[in-house]
Amino acid sequence: MKNHQLRALVAIADAGSVRGAARALELSPSAITQALKDLEDDVNAPLIQRTSSGAKLTECGNTLLTHARLIVAQVERAHGAMKEMRAEPSGKLAVSITPWIALCFLPEIFIQFRKRMPNVQLEMFEGLMSIANPRLRDGSVELFVGRQAPDIANTEFDFRPLFSCGLAVVARQGHPLAQSRSLADLMDADWLVSLDSDMECRLSKKMFYRNGLPEPRNVHFTHSLTVAASVLQRTDAVSIFPWPLAEICVTRYKFCAFPLREELADTSVGIVSRNGNPLSAAANCLVDILLETIRDSDKAGTAEAKRVLQSTELLF
Numbered sequence: 001m002k003n004h005q006l007r008a009l010v011a012i013a014d015a016g017s018v019r020g021a022a023r024a025l026e027l028s029p030s031a032i033t034q035a036l037k038d039l040e041d042d043v044n045a046p047l048i049q050r051t052s053s054g055a056k057l058t059e060c061g062n063t064l065l066t067h068a069r070l071i072v073a074q075v076e077r078a079h080g081a082m083k084e085m086r087a088e089p090s091g092k093l094a095v096s097i098t099p100w101i102a103l104c105f106l107p108e109i110f111i112q113f114r115k116r117m118p119n120v121q122l123e124m125f126e127g128l129m130s131i132a133n134p135r136l137r138d139g140s141v142e143l144f145v146g147r148q149a150p151d152i153a154n155t156e157f158d159f160r161p162l163f164s165c166g167l168a169v170v171a172r173q174g175h176p177l178a179q180s181r182s183l184a185d186l187m188d189a190d191w192l193v194s195l196d197s198d199m200e201c202r203l204s205k206k207m208f209y210r211n212g213l214p215e216p217r218n219v220h221f222t223h224s225l226t227v228a229a230s231v232l233q234r235t236d237a238v239s240i241f242p243w244p245l246a247e248i249c250v251t252r253y254k255f256c257a258f259p260l261r262e263e264l265a266d267t268s269v270g271i272v273s274r275n276g277n278p279l280s281a282a283a284n285c286l287v288d289i290l291l292e293t294i295r296d297s298d299k300a301g302t303a304e305a306k307r308v309l310q311s312t313e314l315l316f
Contacts, residue, residue, distance in 0.1 A: 001039060001042055001043070002038075002039075003071070003072065003075050004035055005035045005036070005038055005039035005042070006039070006068040006071055006072050007025065007035075007068075007072050008021060008025070008032050008035035008036055008039070009036065009039060009047060009061065009064065009065060009068050010065065010068050010069055010072050011024045011025050011032070012032070012036065012048060012055050012057075013057055013061075013065050016053075016054040016055060017054035017055050018032050018033055018036075018055055020054070036048065043060065043064065045058075045060040046058050046060065046061075047060055047061035047064060048061055066138060069138035069139050069140060070138060070139040072139070073138070073139030073140060073142075074139060074277075076091065076092075077142070077277075077280055079091065080280055080281075080282070081280065081281075088119070089117055089119060089120055089280075089281050089282055089285075090119040090120060091120060091121070091282070092120065092121040092122075092123055093117075093120050093121070093122055093123070093142060093143075093280065093282040093283055093286065094122075094123040094124075094125070094135070094140060094141045094142055094143075095122070095123070095124055095125070095141060095142065095143045095144070095145065095283070095286065096124070096125040096126070096127040096131060096132035096135060096136075096141050096143070096144045096145070096146065097124060097125075097126075097127040097144075097145045097146065098127035098128075098145055098146035098147060098242075098269060099126060099127065099128075099225040099245055100242060100244040100245035100248055100308065101127070101145055101146075101244075101269070101290075102124075102126075102127065103245075103248050103252075104244070104248060104297075104304065104305050104308050105290070105293050105294065105297065105305070106124075108293050109286065109289050109290055109293050110122070112289045112292075112293070113285065113286055113289055116285055116289070117282050117285055120282045125141060126223070126224060126225065127144060127145060127146040128146070128194050128223055128224075129146065129147055129149055129194070130194060130223055131223055132144040132146055132272070133149060133157075133272075136157065136272065136273070136274055137156075137274075139274075142273065142277075142279065142280065142283050143271065143272070143273055143279065143283045143286065143287070144271075144272040144273070145162075145269070145270075145271055145272075145290065146269060146270075146272065147242075147267050147268065147269055148161070148267070148268040148269070148270060148272070155275060156274075156275060157272050157273065157274060157275055158272070158273050158274070158275045159268075159270050159271070159272050160270050160271040160272075160316075161268050161269075161270040161315040161316070162269055162270045162271065162291075162294070162314070162315055162316055163244075163268070163269040163270070163312040163313065163314060163315060164266050164267070164268050164269075164312065164313040164315055165242050165243050165244055165266065165267060165269065165311060165312040165313070166242070166243045166263075166264060166265075166266050166267075166311070167207070167240055167241070167242055167243065167264040167265060167266075167267060168240070168241055168242075168243050168246040168257040168258070168264070169183075169186065169238055169239070169240055169257065169258040169260060169264075170232070170238065170239055170240075170241050170246050170249060170255045170256065170257050170258070171232060171236070171237070171238040171239070171255065171256060171258070172232055172233055172234075172235075172236075172253075172254065172255060172256070173254045173255065173256045175236060175238070175256065176236060177189065177236075177238075177258075178256050178258065179259065180258055180259075180260070181259060181260060181261050182260060182261060182262065183207070183208060183211055183213055183260060183262055184213060186216070186238060186258070187213065187214075187216050187217075188216070188217070188218070189216065189218065189236065189237065189238045190218045190220060190235070190236065190237040190238070191204055191216050191218060191219045191220065191237065191238055191239065191240075192220050192221075192222055192228055192231055192232065192237045192238070192239045193219060193220075193221060193222070193239060193240055194221065194222060194223060204216070204219060204240060206265070207240065207264060207265065210265065211262050220237070225245075229249065229253050232253070232255065233253055233254070233255075238258070240264075242267055242269070243257075243311040243312070244308045244309075244311050244312055246311075247304075247307050247308050247311050248304065248308060251304065268315075269312075270315070271287060271290075291316065294309070294314075297309060298314070
């Protein structure tokens with residue numbers, strides 16, 4: 001198996017067609033078709049099935065795709081590392097950043113990163129675990145700044161803690177249950193929550209069980225803060241936010257936090273990367289800027305940044 005063949009497979013999977021893959025890789029469709037044929041001959045199995053709507057990966061194709069993504073990503077990072085040795089950091093850095101850090105600190109991080117790494121292209125994903133962890137696994141994201149997954153084996157990801165913070169139940173201002181003092185009062189509400197990384201154990205479920213309550217009947221899922229904010233602003237749904245995000249949304253989206261007597265579990269936020277994979281110079285640079293920005297904000301940041309940091313415990 002050759003790298004250009006694996007790149008062709010990844011491009012077909014992402015684009016959904018041979019022509020789309022050719023455009024993405026700036027090659028001819030015939031070159032993509034030949035690379036795929038050679039790869040299928042090498043593994044002695046069909047990898048895609050052509051349909052009227054494009055190309056669909058076979059079972060063998062999907063199995064190989066998992067490895068192909070990792071290999072392609074590692075080769076790109078190897079090329080980047082060689083350029084770094086010549087003091088020419090370039091290429092692309094893909095990162096996933098949890099919403100409250102993105103809202104509060106990312107603009108300044110972006111400005112400083114562009115000054116120090118002008119030849120590196122940033123690709124940024126919303127930092128929910130259900131989005132970030134699969135991308136860490138397949139190599140399409142190098143760095144995740146977000147919540148630690150308690151169900152992930154320590155051998156898979158490296159975690160460098162930054163913050164510890166509590167959780168809050170939030171809804172729009174004026175919510176009819178806004179003065180509720182117990183989770184039991186919210187059992188019949190519509191809950192809008194995110195899934196944990198392996199899509200098996202929900203934060204909401206653990207939160208209720210910990211307090212001797214069954215999970216609410218009406219639980220809905222989101223993988224986007226924008227979607228969650230839009231629904232919460234215009235309905236009587238409720239959600240679970242880390243306190244720093246709740247602090248931001250109280251002012252930006254006119255949310256309120258419920259004055260519950262139950263103590264909700266703390267959560268840890270930090271820098272997550274694949275174990276055994278050294279970070280690139282660009283990733284290390286972004287981490288340094290992140291830490292500098294947080295330290296500066298704690299002393300001379302905006303009022304919002306200071307308020308957000310007051311709701312966390314710094315762990316570095």
